[in-house]
Every structure is written in C-alpha cells, then in structure tokens.
Amino acid sequence: MELKVKDDFDLEVIAESGQCFRFNKAENNTYRIVAFGRVLTIEKIKENTFKLDCSKDDCKKIWYPYFDMDTDYSAIRKKVGDNTFLKECADYSKGMRILRQDKWEMIISFIISQRKSIPAIKTSIERLSKICGDKIDDENHAFPTPIQILSVSPEKLASCGLGYRLDYIIKAAEMFYENPLLVEEMDKLDDEKLFEELKKLQGVGDKVASCVALFGYHRLNFFPKDVWINRALCEHFPDGYDMSLYAPYNGVVQQYIFFAYRSKNK
DNA sequence: CATCAGGTGAAGT
DNA sequence: ACTTCACCTGAT
Numbered sequence: 001m002e003l004k005v006k007d008d009f010d011l012e013v014i015a016e017s018g019q020c021f022r023f024n025k026a027e028n029n030t031y032r033i034v035a036f037g038r039v040l041t042i043e044k045i046k047e048n049t050f051k052l053d054c055s056k057d058d059c060k061k062i063w064y065p066y067f068d069m070d071t072d073y074s075a076i077r078k079k080v081g082d083n084t085f086l087k088e089c090a091d092y093s094k095g096m097r098i099l100r101q102d103k104w105e106m107i108i109s110f111i112i113s114q115r116k117s118i119p120a121i122k123t124s125i126e127r128l129s130k131i132c133g134d135k136i137d138d139e140n141h142a143f144p145t146p147i148q149i150l151s152v153s154p155e156k157l158a159s160c161g162l163g164y165r166l167d168y169i170i171k172a173a174e175m176f177y178e179n180p181l182l183v184e185e186m187d188k189l190d191d192e193k194l195f196e197e198l199k200k201l202q203g204v205g206d207k208v209a210s211c212v213a214l215f216g217y218h219r220l221n222f223f224p225k226d227v228w229i230n231r232a233l234c235e236h237f238p239d240g241y242d243m244s245l246y247a248p249y250n251g252v253v254q255q256y257i258f259f260a261y262r263s264k265n266k
Numbered sequence: 267c268a269t270c271a272g273g274t275g276a277a278g279t
Numbered sequence: 280a281c282t283t284c285a286c287c288t289g290a291t
Binding site for chain 1: 274
C-alpha cells in the first residue's frame with residue numbers, strides 16, 4: 001500500500017518526539033510501529049511517498065487516522081513565526097504530527113513514564129505487553145487490556161520494572177475494567193473537565209494528565225511541561241510563556257520545542 | 267558505581 | 280497555597 005503525503009510528515013521526528021513508545025527505527029528509512037493490536041512497517045521510498053505493509057482497508061481505517069492525516073500540520077507550523085526561538089523549533093521539527101493513539105494505552109504508558117528515561121519506558125511497555133497482551137507475531141504483542149493486566153499476578157507485573165507505579169497501574173486497570181465505557185465517555189468532556197477526571201487517577205498529575213489529553217484524547221491545546229520543556233522555557237522565556245499565543249495548538253508547539261530543544265541539548 | 271530519568275502524592279511549612 | 284521529600288529501577 002503506497003501513501004502519498006503532501007503535508008508535514010517525518011517519521012524520525014515523530015519517533016523521537018516522546019509521544020509514542022512503540023514506534024521504532026528498523027532498517028534505513030523504515031520504522032516499525034505497534035498500535036491497535038497491529039504491527040505496521042512503514043518505509044519512506046521517496047519524497048512525500050511512503051510504503052505501508054498493510055491492506056488498503058487497514059490503511060484507511062487504522063493508520064490514516066493514527067497519523068492524523070486530516071489535520072494540516074504545515075498550516076499550524078506556519079502560524080509560529082513571531083518569536084525567533086519558536087520559529088527555529090518549528091523549522092527544526094518540521095514533519096511533526098500528533099498521533100491519534102489508543103487512549104487506554106496512553107493512560108498506562110504515561111503513568112509508567114514518570115521518573116523514567118524513554119528507553120526505560122519502552123522496556124517496561126514491551127515487557128508488560130509480552131506478559132499479558134495478545135500475541136500479534138513472533139516478536140510483537142498488543143498492549144494489554146485492563147482485564148489482561150488484572151489477570152496476571154502483581155509479582156509478575158512488577159517484573160516489568162514498574163516499581164512504585166505498580167499500584168497505580170493496578171488501580172487504573174480496575175477502574176477501567178469496572179467501567180469499560182469510561183475511556184470513551186471521558187472524550188465527551190471539555191478540556192478542563194477531562195483534565196480533572198484524568199487527575200483523579202492515582203499516579204496521574206499535571207504532566208501525565210496533559211500527555212494523555214494531548215496524545216490519547218488528541219486535545220491539541222494541552223502543553224505538557226516536563227524537564228526539557230521547563231529548561232527551554234526557563235532559558236528562552238524568563239518572563240513567562242504566553243499560553244494564548246498559539247491556542248488552540250499549544251500542544252503542537254510544545255512538541256516542536258521538545259523535539260528541537262532535546263535534540264540539540266541531550 | 268553513582269547519578270539521573272519526560273513526576274507524583276503526602277507530609278511539612 | 281507553596282515547598283520538600285521519598286520513591287522503584289533501568290540506562291548511562
């Protein structure tokens with residue numbers, strides 16, 4: 001299946017943006033993605049043209065929405081222009097998109113993410129998927145559902161390197177197992193209410209709730225503040241960052257800053 | 267081997 | 280309301 005993309009779309013930028021943990025570089029110009037119980041291999045074969053190893057039907061129903069192809073990111077990027085630092089970040093991060101990832105997976109993934117490096121987050125998620133997620137092929141397992149997480153012993157769950165986050169994850173799994181419709185019902189809430197509801201979960205504070213809202217619920221105006229963003233803002237906006245500047249796309253700008261600043265300073 | 271990692275919740279001012 | 284602190288453990 002060949003896909004032509006005229007809009008901003010850079011696999012490396014997205015893979016290194018910190019929004020996804022199962023989106024990894026494989027061979028040259030090729031990335032392997034595990035999402036929605038499927039594995040996708042996507043290769044850039046020439047400018048604006050990508051080869052996806054999936055059916056036309058899956059491409060249309062799963063991956064097109066996953067890559068958020070209906071949003072015009074070049075238009076958003078071009079709005080960022082009146083500040084030199086932000087313009088540099090946006091140019092450097094050209095190709096960024098905010099993926100439409102699975103909401104439940106984002107809740108657990110970002111609970112795991114706290115005080116962990118990205119490689120460590122990935123390791124935990126892979127282990128967790130392996131011990132209780134559906135097998136997809138010899139190397140890949142789907143992200144587990146709440147009942148699948150609850151069906152393994154806490155000791156075995158702990159072996160995924162979850163540490164003190166173990167209880168948070170079990171509590172979230174119980175919550176969403178008891179209310180299977182809750183994940184989608186929360187999507188009906190406005191940004192502020194959604195944020196409040198997410199923060200009611202143990203282990204979900206401002207940062208994790210913002211990430212889940214932005215990357216799971218696709219609320220593009222959330223602006224998660226992690227150590228990298230805080231360093232960047234401290235350095236370039238000592239008098240404070242004006243959140244009204246790029247509303248309702250603060251989250252996209254956050255991704256530009258995160259990717260550019262972290263790439264240059266790590 | 268010590269330090270740090272895309273924070274959070276609870277305890278203490 | 281703000282500040283401080285312990286916390287599991289993999290990666291470097």
